[in-house]
């Protein structure tokens with residue numbers, strides 16, 4: 001384990017997750033040694049410090065957000081039947097679906113129980129329980145539209161808000177709660193939600209345009225599963241018969257991977273998505289720089305910069 005905030009988060013995770021059963025010991029080890037970047041707790045920590053607070057329970061709130069995230073990934077790899085996570089065998093491959101679903105519930109319960117012991121437990125419970133509800137809602141809407149090219153842009157936006165935006169929003173809003181910055185809660189939540197949206201759109205982009213060895217996930221998995229993600233939404237907007245061409249490609253996705261990449265290339269979806277992501281990131285970096293200079297502001301800035309494509 002490393003030092004600094006990441007080391008503190010990992011030690012806190014280890015203390016929050018109980019391990020009464022041998023199987024939970026294995027799951028705990030899997031979660032702690034997962035190779036995750038702990039970007040959610042770091043977002044919480046740097047936001048809190050940029051708000052001028054050093055409330056010691058940052059590590060608790062940060063670790064709870066990370067636990068919720070990890071529980072959702074455990075469930076997600078079962079739902080997606082995904083056998084790779086961060087370049088390694090996923091939890092369902094290692095432990096089986098049934099164990100993974102129950103272990104995900106267990107992690108959530110550990111996180112919520114720990115939350116009940118914190119100074120701001122009431123406000124934090126409202127924020128984090130809403131997030132858990134929305135994470136589940138997002139997966140259900142996604143499932144409803146799986147394989148369907150008629151998904152309205154609003155439904156796509158709702159999915160990415162629920163899947164990723166709301167948890168980032170919870171991390172920044174909870175930082176404002178700990179900092180006692182009540183009037184800034186909405187503003188910081190909006191910033192976190194925007195960051196989460198960026199994250200998800202970037203993830204959608206990487207699925208199509210980045211080799212598996214860099215993402216640690218199977219290439220074009222979203223496409224093969226028939227998930228209508230950012231590149232497909234943008235493709236549909238280009239008109240010129242995109243919907244008809246796509247419908248033909250969609251019929252046999254496994255066979256049509258190359259055709260799909262050709263169509264994306266012809267409509268310059270990679271370039272336009274990159275430009276969009278760059279403008280979003282620049283705008284968020286601008287928000288960070290509006291804070292008074294500090295080493296935390298610089299850290300937040302450089303952490304966001306690592307998300308540049």
Ligand code: FPP
Pocket residue numbers: 068071072073075076079080082104105108132135136139163164203217
């Ligand atoms: C990853 O999306 C999935 C999520 C961010 C949310 C998953 C949520 C659930 C399974 C609902 C249950 C929630 C809880 C809190 C237990 P992705 O499949 O697009 O990304 P990936 O490529 O990383 O798998």
Ligand code: MG
Pocket residue numbers: 076077080082
């Ligand atoms: Mg998945």
